[in-house]
Amino acid sequence: MKKLSGIVLFIVFLMFSTLDTAKVASGDPPKRGDNTMVKNIHWLGHDTFRITGEKVIYTDPFKIKKKDTADIILITHEHYDHCSPEDVKKIQGPDTVIVTVADCAKKLSGKIKIVKPGDKINAEGIEIEAVPSYNTNKQFHTKERGWAGYIFTVQGQRIYIAGDTDYIPEMKSFKADIALLPVSGTYVMTADEAVKAALDIKPKIAIPMHYGAIVGSKDDAKRFAEELKGKITVEILQEE
Numbered sequence: 091m092k093k094l095s096g097i098v099l100f101i102v103f104l105m106f107s108t109l110d111t112a113k114v115a116s117g118d119p120p121k122r123g124d125n126t127m128v129k130n131i132h133w134l135g136h137d138t139f140r141i142t143g144e145k146v147i148y149t150d151p152f153k154i155k156k157k158d159t160a161d162i163i164l165i166t167h168e169h170y171d172h173c174s175p176e177d178v179k180k181i182q183g184p185d186t187v188i189v190t191v192a193d194c195a196k197k198l199s200g201k202i203k204i205v206k207p208g209d210k211i212n213a214e215g216i217e218i219e220a221v222p223s224y225n226t227n228k229q230f231h232t233k234e235r236g237w238a239g240y241i242f243t244v245q246g247q248r249i250y251i252a253g254d255t256d257y258i259p260e261m262k263s264f265k266a267d268i269a270l271l272p273v274s275g276t277y278v279m280t281a282d283e284a285v286k287a288a289l290d291i292k293p294k295i296a297i298p299m300h301y302g303a304i305v306g307s308k309d310d311a312k313r314f315a316e317e318l319k320g321k322i323t324v325e326i327l328q329e330e
């Protein structure tokens with residue numbers, strides 16, 4: 091009797107595990123708020139994201155509250171609110187790889203890979219492309235500085251972090267599934283300009299950033315989402 095119930099349990103277990111596999115294999119398109127990749131993206135304010143999945147990846151660490159060990163840190167340019175040595179220290183271990191541009195690299199130590207727009211590298215098994223990031227209608231981030239945005243692949247999804255950029259013609263050629271775009275105006279694109287950027291890049295999901303810390307407010311993020319309604323899914327992340 092004991093043996094029989096064991097067999098029944100095993101069959102039930104098999105049925106459920108097959109069901110589960112079928113569900114995963116059906117390839118349903120990701121729904122708003124139900125995307126596993128977005129669940130791996132944690133917004134820590136400004137342009138700081140902690141992205142999990144295969145590796146622990148941080149972007150532009152600034153005002154880090156919790157100590158952590160990053161596998162990879164991506165830094166877009168040398169301004170203090172993006173390239174912050176004291177914040178890097180809070181998440182840097184002996185094996186952490188920092189990917190950044192030359193002028194930020196000068197402020198940091200450890201394992202650093204220096205890149206410029208156009209470069210493609212592999213860090214810790216993650217494919218990373220450095221792409222142009224600059225202002226067109228202001229002078230805070232000129233093209234000559236050679237600062238970068240990044241497109242990197244996590245679990246098959248291409249994630250684009252724009253850095254401090256305006257809406258630039260190169261965006262038409264960027265291929266990204268998830269785009270992290272600044273919306274505050276002043277030093278970077280306004281929400282209206284970020285809408286144009288999103289429509290050019292055509293990601294599955296756009297996430298507004300660069301507001302609520304130095305310039306810009308949640309209203310900018312909301313305007314961005316409102317204008318893209320019915321065109322591109324926008325996820326406004328809660329700051330963690």
Ligand SMILES: [Zn+2]
Pocket residue numbers: 167169172230231254277
């Ligand atoms: Zn900047």
